[in-house]
Amino acid sequence: MDFIGLPTNYDCDDYENSSIGWNPSEKLKELSEAGARYLIARQVHTINNNVIIGNPIGFVMFQFTFEETMADDDSKIETIYCYEIQLTEEARNKGLGTFLMNTMERIGRYFGMKKSMLTAFKENTAALNFYCNHLGYEIDEISPSRCVDPEYIDDYDYEILSKRYEYRLGS
Ligand SMILES: CC(C)(COP(=O)(O)OP(=O)(O)OC[C@H]1O[C@@H](n2cnc3c(N)ncnc32)[C@H](O)[C@@H]1OP(=O)(O)O)[C@@H](O)C(=O)NCCC(=O)NCCS
Secondary structure (H helix, E strand, O other), X not given: OHHHOOOOXXXXXXXXXXXXXXXXXXXXXXXXXXXXXXXXXXXEEEEOOEEEEEEEEEEEXXXXXXXXXXOOOOOEEEEEEEEEEEEOHHHOOOOHHHHHHHHHHHHHHHOOOOEEEEEEEOOOHHXXXXXXXXXXXXXXXXXXXXXXXXXXXXXXXXXXXXXXXXOOOOO
């Protein structure tokens, strides 16, 4: 797990400011779960025509799950769930986040998942912009803002976002 930089280099502002709070050992446990799958981006240098693989500069962690829906029969849906995406500050705003998310979605489509999903804190407007305006994610039907009584909506500081897949890759 060293590549993630826990607990010192991890971007945990979102959690610190949230109702959940920041708990590095809980986060490490989540990121180490048996079902966790990673795409890791590393720096590459070329020295005298030799390609040198350097330090990690970002990762996306996801799991294959079945997620709840609002269907009357309580059916669940095959989902690729993005638990975390983090890039080092120097690696941001260069298209790497888009590349990692697109690659994760391609994996989901290939393995017959019906949608991809993630949770984002409402305060992280940069991430919400990235997911919704750039990658085409929408507020999911099970997100608090769509299914909780408006009177209690302020108790929830996150949104659940998702993107439905219209086709399976390779079929
Ligand atoms: C959010 C994150 C994964 C985005 O990855 P990225 O590589 O920086 O994003 P990209 O370069 O692929 O940007 C794609 C688009 O996202 C949007 N975007 C990305 N970062 C943004 C920011 N800080 N503010 C506003 N918009 C942003 C832009 O619209 C950009 O589109 P453009 O090409 O028209 O400018 C990355 O910035 C990051 O690791 N942030 C810190 C950790 C984090 O917040 N993770 C998400 C937790 S839910």
